[in-house]
Amino acid sequence: MALDGMMLSLLRRELEGRILASRVDKVYQPAKEELILGLRSQNGNVRLLLSSRVAAPRVQLTALTVENPKQPPMFCMLLRKWIGNAKLVAIRQPGMERVLFFDFETLNDFGDTVVVTLAAEVMGRYSNLILIGPDGRIVDSVRRVGADRSSLRQILPGLPYENPPAQDRVDLIALGAKRVCEAMAASPRDIDIAKLLQETLEGASPLLCREVVHCALGGLSPIRSEMSAAQWNALSDELDALADRVRRGAAEPTAVITPEGTPKDFSFLPVRQYGSAMKTVSYPTISELLDAFYGERDTVDRMKQRMSDFSRLISSRIERIERKLCAQKEELLACQDRDRLRRCGDLLSASLYRLEKGMSSVTLDDYYDEAGGQVTIALDPRLTPVQNVQKYYKDYRRADTAERMLRELIVQGEQELSYLETVFDLMTRARSEEELQAIRAELVEGGYLRPAPGSKRRQDGKLPPLRYRTSDGFLVLSGRNNLQNDRLTLRESRGSDIWFHTQKIPGSHTILLTEGRAVPDRSLTEAAIIAAVNSKARQSRKVPVDYTAIRNVKKQPGGKPGMVIYENFRTAIVDPDEALAEALTEKTP
Template structure:
């Protein structure tokens, strides 16, 4: 779900009808970047304004209270909004420059009966979403703090619009003014008419630009430099008519093609295709609900962080390998150092090279060695020995670093697998804690008195013929189960060479025989909770816990094991 500028234009009109005059009762936080503002208006039922700074971003209003809403302890930005906005009334909802930025104005009577206005900027930009609270043009606080070359988002800093938000709003121009704008754009020789429109104006998408070009009788790939004055007249006229059509249109048009694929548009596109007309606000909430809501949005953001960390480890490994390529000359430097040491008695003033006999091969052959002309042979020999020792150290450290990168990549693959299985708040919080411990997810500011949960992880259990089978559902649970909870005589299972859960059959006594059906059931569970769960067959290794060892200094959940046997099973349905 992505909101374009035209959809936001209609959404703002809907929000103005619903929110103007509404008073802020309470502000809650449903996730790190998701907030719920409870509103009250005398002539309507209580409403709930939902704000999301994850990608995909959204903003919508509910006229009913959501069921099973789990609020999290309030963080800094939520507390700032409570301080500055609770008790305020909404005065206006505005779209900035036809861009994906919505500004909500809040007014509150404060000391001395003065009316103080504050603004909440909801930047619904897929590349950099944010929610920013300002007063008198100064940032009071922001959901996401950032410091970049072109923009700083920090408290007590002047608020500036994101890059590219300065493009023009074509809805504000008359047809004559649009014609004047189209006369003097800065163009390149290969600029097409659509690229010029995208560069000049906010709020356009491909569907709308295709319609403008069709009405103006201009090809989508026609070069702008080939347009005549008449062609520009038609382009300005078509652009103005589309602006009027947008102003006269409400809601969202959902078109269904012959294959059943649904496309959406903020303006009517075709009379030949069946369509459904819905309000933008209702469509957003339906999309959010169908995609999993709060949990799904948070998980998607965490998955992006995991993927970014994985790509970082790949780049790191590639760079180390490139540096390791230089170690190919290591043995050559050692040879040159030895040969120069043997021939150190020779006088070669200011020579850039020397040819000596290589005594380390049979029969000896002549070899030419580059020299530093400012040094004697003994000093040149020491120089090559230093290079040799440096490359030798690099090779040793590089091998260790590559191993660490590969372990981290395996760990991140495991994280990505377990993240895809997160369906509830408890599992989401566990994933966040693991990402914070790994240095991947930024630690949020905790509310005073809110303590980190230090209890042992709760494991999933299954009982088969009197035997208890434990299942780890993430890396932290895997490590706890295998290295702390399980006894040496227990039997450990894991899908072979793919991410998955650790599964353990608990035995009361080392001499207790485990029936074959219990072993197969545990193997099928390990296959079910692995990346191969959609495969027809999965190879599952099993061994005693005493043969499973944690990788030294390795990430959580990564182990080495030996004395294993393998079962090929169908994943448990």
């Protein structure tokens, strides 16, 4: 699953035909390691995505809508200054290296025409996006690399830009298939021929090398020493055909899909090595292939990155409350011995005449014991008899008070834990910057986060709830945060509407609006499934979902947002079905 040098070469030709001579209209940085350049030309406007994310480094045109942060990062602001309204004059690639240079013609502070370069290095964990000034020096980069991280190549502002270290491999396009086969035959490594081809050929992914060997040798993949002359000739012919395809720019973008529908890999030519074990899907362009392959995955990764700061805070707060509750429950167990302290005080008080200062214990008749037994009571020899009695009563009162307070603290702690688990679940299900901002504002109001400098009070009405429509036409609403849950349940719903929530599992309040009509069982089941999907149990099976009329739901006294109590409910056991929930989602006109 890699954008190799050969595919990057074909992508470069694809981009040249679409965006060369266009001007930079907008610059966005939707995530720390991603850039989007809005380009305008006579042929229309397009968006160029450049990503240095380790899991998905790439360059492509994108048609997907990406939400941008409210405050642009510093690197984004720097790019706007350097290449805003600049003209793209060239796209370069050194050999089959996984690097593209975008040369922009612009005016400097003195009005002179200069060329500024944006380098996109698509090299797995070494990927980077680097802005290079007219003097060939680094202006800045998405990922700075100092001497502490690399002794071979530093990427820091002010340093001269150097190309990534060249690998000792053969360039098929420049040197030809014969030279590749000679290098493979001379290799001391007697390994699988597809693996050896990958180690020898420049700019080729493992998938591409396996496909070349598969097509050349009819599905066989012998080790080097077992290759016959005929097999070497077949491999050379297949490599010649590959080189010719790359020179002509004859890309056939293909995605490999598992039987479950999960994208597995991609290439710029048809993939036949998997046979019927995998499905393949063809796309008109490489950019469309990359959009389809990475689109949903990128959205999830961006949201994780944006919520990482306060999700760590909530996780640590949850862990701290759990430890505190555990300690309080242990203390509560110790307090259950308080009745013994009172009984000892009573027995000592009734037998003061038998006590003397200096005694360490005394054995008395236990009139609390129906069998008439005796009990030995420990004494403090430093105290008088009366003081020993008072000490037992004092310890009893302390334990009794501690038990009452501990019970209250445990209830408060469990309520706060339930609330924070609900917040954390809502964060993991957030799909937009607006949803995260609403959750962040809720945490600020609750005192868990400090307000951002210059931030304004959030207007909750701007963020609508999730809307669904059942098969019978009933509208179902599901809250996106706890403040919205409160508003839906306690203020906007009517008494005959039906409230759904997963039983003892964090999740959103889900409301089925009845409009005074009788609700069929099918709609009740669909609403319960929607509630299960919008909960922490969305990946589980047999999820219990409680439902009742809104009139039976009340705000928990002193409870945090989203915390309610309810009665006269029924419970439905459902399997969360995200596909069904998606199908029932009410489309925005």
